[in-house]
Amino acid sequence: MTMEAGGVSTICFPIFSIIVFVFIAFSKAQTVPAIYIFGDSLLDVGNNNYLSDSFSKADFPPNGIDFPTKNATGRFCNGKNAADFLAEKVSLPTSPPYLSLVSKSNKLNGSLEAGVSFASGGAGIFNGTDEEHRQSLPFAKQVNHYSQVCAELQHQIGAQAAQADLAKSLHVVLIGSNDIIDYVDSSSTQKQYTPDQYVKLMLSTLEQHLERIHSLGARKFAILGAPPVGCFPARRDIKTGECNELGNSISSMYSDGLKSMMQQLKPALGVNYSFFETYDIFLNMIQSPSSYGFNETKAACCFVGNVNAKVPCLPVSRYCSNRTDHMFWDIFHPTEATNKILVEHLFEGSTYSFPMNVKKLVSL
Template sequence: MAMEACSVSPTTFFTIFSIILSVFIAFSDAQSTVPAIYIFGDSLLDVGNNNYLTVSVAKANFPHNGIDFPTKKATGRFSNGKNSADFLAEKVGLPTSPPYLSLVSKSNKQKGSFVAGVSFASGGAGIFNGTDDEYRQSLPLTKQVGYYAQVCAELQQQLGTQAAQAHLAKSLHVVLIGSNDVFGYLDSSNTQKQYTPDQYVSLMLSTLKQHLQRIHSLGARKFVILGTGPVGCCPARRSKTGDCNELGNSISLKYSDGLKSMMQQLKPALGINYSFFETYSIFRNIVQTPSSYGFNETKAACCGLGYLNAKVPCLPVASYCSNRRDHMFWDLFHPTEATHKILVEHLFEGSAYSFPMNVKKLVSL
């Protein structure tokens, strides 16, 4: 009889669990203006989602990736160490938002994981569906936003509608995407025949706008939006003489400038706060004056083989530089940990590249 009196039905247990979790989240939100970070993007922010895409060839879960990560092991980050997602989390005092696919995998039964934030970023992803065709599989932005909708629904079940909305409104929503769409244009003669660069950029922006509006409709109120860098200056896109691909750069700049203008329009229309980061400008400045940022090499990749170490990706058979700190690029496409750290320093506390405010100001609102 005593045991029967102490037994708790599954329904009652779930109710108690939800109440405790709501109290915990309310306390956490009181301690921090940013309870979580939700990330949308490509390989520049991917912290391991592509590890769970079985047929994808866009992976970084093998050496020499991760050589400078705290564990000294490859994690799925396209970097020698940490990337911008890690450094941004450190800035606001949170753990790195885990890969969404790791949380929903059959082997992970953890509950309440989405409350601490989650990353949907995926190597090879683009604004358009199909930009990942070259890599066979990634999570394009459409799918990432769809997963975010599922996360929001689960948060409402766990916390209740009002608490979930308050939680999402305080959280940062980081978006960095578009480079793969630019590469897609450069690599497709059919696309170039169908669209002028200006028309293509307009389509990128209008499509992204729809995704941002949906993210907002689901509860997001604080956005960190990053433009694309000068993609034509990455090792893989430089000419045989080492020059940047200026068509790629011009498209990237048009997109970034258009994105900056679009965010200015969305702020009053949606009632959001945001920080837009001019990735293009700071990358261009690093390329032009590398020594002022502590770099000696901005053309060649640290890890790879062939001209500029850009003919072969950073595979286990590739060689890599001994001093990763003086290289801007880790592999044929991606920055080193040192570059990521510089970007986040300016993103969070700087003023020259952030509009209308830096992220430090954004989180205080």
């Protein structure tokens, strides 16, 4: 072995170089060129800020109190949501809201190569789900906007490069909670459909949209099931604090059906996917809060009146100081602490992911 002054072997440098090379190669294997986000307020990073008539907004404090800028950004949260944490996992900036990229002349501005978010507070699989909130981007409209982004991306970098990027990019879908809440709250819808019929209609409608996203170039999907909406603070029984059984039953039924649907779509479309059992991990957090560092899983952190009030987070709301102890920020949405835990399991875990976690998916 050749030695230099000080007794240092010259072989150390090649080995060090190899280690650096392997580290860089491994890091690149874990990333994707872009993330495209579809969904509702659980993933919205500000699209509804641009909907002037929408009642479903979070562009006011105390929302954003724990965000890096300390400002309300349109996220229905005290800080970062799942879209932010997922972007961090693959070393990308958070995908910007689609509506922030659209000019008054309805043209897309700026680079689209790192992805776009179409998620919108109040959105559902069905176009009519957002009627209560006056205005959102229902899933069909989100897919239409994705089509426009794909066309513009081809214009910016060329058709071949665009198709290659889209095929490697991660397409995240988390939607259905608002449709389930709409069913639970609507006696007329319950008379029209049994829970089983309603869930089947949700799934068949969603399948059509996923097939269109695939036809536009998507090949990697992170599909998240619905959380147990019956355990949202807004849906718990006022007297007993117990979860709403109908809401949870439909959430579970939809999530199971979605998992089965993705198993069938994989060979039919030739896609790779990760399905996340959002329902199961939420229930586990609620039933074993101390395992996740929570002390409070029933009440909202941002509240009006008493902490179990059925009122959304408002500019006049009070908010708890121990936000990392709370699972829910407001009556519908998780805290930053909850979002971080969800993404850790989504990306790295195995218990709630099928047939693989997102870390494995993005490396394919």
